[in-house]
Every structure is written in structure tokens, then in C-alpha cells.
Amino acid sequence: MTNNNPGCLGYLFQLFGINLGGKTTTNTLDAFPYGIRDDFLSPSELSFYKILTQVIPNQYAICPKVSLKDIFFVTEKDRSKHQTYFNKISKKHVDFLICSAQSMKPVCGIELDDTSHARDDRIKRDEFVNRLYEEAGLKLIRFSNKKAYTISEVQEKVQSIVNYEQFVSTIRGTTSLGKLEDTNEVPKCPKCKSPFVLRTAKSGKNKGKQFYGCVNYPKCRETIDID
Template sequence: MSTNNPGCLGIFLKLFGISPKQNAKKEVKLPYAMRDDFLSNAELSFYKVLQQYIGNKAIICPKVSLQDIFFVKTSSQSERSTYNNKISRKHVDFLLCSTDTLRPICGIELDDRSHQRADRIKRDKFVEQVFESAGLTMVRFENKRSYTLAELESKLHNALNGFERKVLAESEIRSSEVNKDSVPECKKCGVPMVKRQAKKGANKGKVFYGCPNYPKCREVVYTTIPT
């Protein structure tokens, strides 16, 4: 929307030789420019082979912030801020996501020469541990001039298949019901769940336990406990 339009009042004031009040704040020109290196040459050439291998099996998201993928499941405020800070400025080179739900399938890191630096090794190790703690696969590729589809297949086949098995197993857990009148713990976060009632959808009216970290955690346990 333009802010330079003088509007009716401005025109009126001009007609009578009155200059409009200098209330229109001077437009501040922000100092941003678009980067030309969104992907490095190495990342781009890897991306092209990855695209060829993945086809329509998954969506490839380049440079995803770890904070968009993970959350800190603790209920302690200070712990949450400490661990959030640790991932706040880190990203993974590529994230493969389900074409259907865009749920992350696995992270991919490309190890260029910088990955041999001590600080980089420490950072890589930490990122790997983050993925591991959240149960998300991480696959590393050595940075090379070219890749073959067979190399990608050998490293990514298991990740893609594992994801399908995981989704299937999760749907079985989700549909399980608890009968006992005790508050279940969230399987993902290890915190007591909160009793809720479905307001819409196929389960409308049904009582269930949801995670207090919703929507970051969507674990639910349906229950037969009367309301």
C-alpha cells in the first residue's frame, strides 16, 4: 500500500496553500539486498542430483532452520530458552519432507571443506545429536564434484522406507485407547497430557488426552473415560 497518497485532506490543504503537516513519517529505506548465494555451487549441484533421485517421492526443502523442525520439550522455562538458543541460528542443508503432509522425513548435510574445521566438527556433532534426540534421520554426503544416483539410493533408500514404517506405527499408537482413569504421559515429550474434548471432525465430542505442547506436538490418546 502506498503511503505517498496525500488523500482528501492533503488535497484540500494544498488548495488553500497550506502545506500538510509533516506528520507523514519519512519512509525509512531498509538496508536489505537479496543474496546471490542462496545455495553454494556445491549445494546446487548436489540439489540437482537429489532432485533427480527423489522425483515425486518427497519434497526437498533447502536450508531449513532447526527451530522450524524441532522444539524443546521441557517444561522448564530456562531450559527451554537455553536449548532454543543452541538451535536458533542453525539450519540443515536439505530437509526431505513427505509430499502429502510435508512432515520431515530426514535431514541431509553436505560436508564441504569447512566441515573439517574444529568449530564445524563440534557444530556438526551437535546437529547430529539434535536429530537423534528427536528421532529424525540425518544423512551426510561428502562434498564431491559429482554424485551418482546409486550413491544417493544407497544412503537415502532406508530413510525413505523407514519414514513409511514410522508413520504406520504411529497411526497404530494414536488409535489406541486408554481405559484406566490415570493421566497418560506424552510419548514424545514425557510430560503429563491434558484432557480435551474434540470440538469438530470425525471424533467430535470424544474425550482425549492431548499434549500440552500442542500444536508443536500433536500426540493424542483417545480415552473411554466419561466426561
């Protein structure tokens, strides 16, 4: 902050044409002090993006730098609490969001963790973000941030999520992705990387219905419903 900073109240006054004295300022609404940044993506983000374009099938869109408030919404009904929860996501963004190209429905988020992620405040932030994705039911993949990435390391992590999503769409019959290859194969559990197995619900409201569950049940409760 500079000494010329008029502060919040000063800006408000300026908005209404009132100058609090001192240095004369030009009308801030007439000026357009903007330029195009030449670092929309950092070198490592760009390197990662280029690999994503090779790894992600055409049925998916890659969106860089998406605000979390555009991906998630606050389910809290209480107005005062709502704002607090909204503030927690309103200024955060995810490095990449993978969406279904047809519907632009989010499929998974991808975060590149740089060295700042070891800092206390970042660890808290990451814990919050991890929980946000988990509770809302969206997959999140993390990569440690490097100057350069290899295709195989990115492919391995991303492919399991993409296979999973395609498989879910296929068994639910909701896919409009056209011809799907290699999706008859049951994907691995995105949580613990173990295979899914076809099971039948023995009790509860879904009794008798089939679903895919992680082979590690009850240790891992990841399931795919067949609707």
C-alpha cells in the first residue's frame, strides 16, 4: 500500500465526486487503467495445460483458473451464515476444471501444489478445499507443481477419473458422448485404486438393486449406483 491510498472510505467519497483533500485525483470512473497480463498461465501451468490437452479425450473441456464460487454453491439457508460460507469460496480458484464438453458439467478439479502448499495457511486452505470437493461430491486431483511434467504421470492420474466418469455415464445410460472405447472395463476405485465389483444391496431402500462397490468395503465405501 502506498501513502496515496485514500482508504476504503476515501474511495467511496471519490465515487461520489468528493475529494477528501490532499492530492487532487482524476475521476476514477473516467480512467481505464487496465492492461492485458502476459502471465495468464505461469510457465508450469502452461506446461501442464499442454499435457492435459494430449491426455484428456475430446469429450472433455479443460478450463483453467475457475473460481470455486462458479463451481459450487452454498446450501446453507440461514442468510448470515450463508455469506460466511460464500466468502470461504468466493476468492479461491482451482487451477484446472475438467468438464464434459457437451454439457459443461464439472467432472473433476485439478490443483498444482507449489512449495507454498507446505505453509501453515496453505495446509489449512488445502484441507478446506479437499473437504469441499468431497462433501459436494466432485473429484479433485492434486499434482506437485514442477517446471515440467511427463505425459505418463499426468495420464495415470487423470485417466482413472475419466474412465470412472465414462463408466458411470455408460451404466446410467446418461452418456451422450458417442462411441465409448474401453469403458466396458470396470474402472478402479478413485479413492483407494482397488477394483470395483458388482454387488446387490441386501437391505435398505435399495434392497435387491445392483450397484458397483469398492472391493475394499467396508474399509472403503465408494460406490457407483446403477440407476
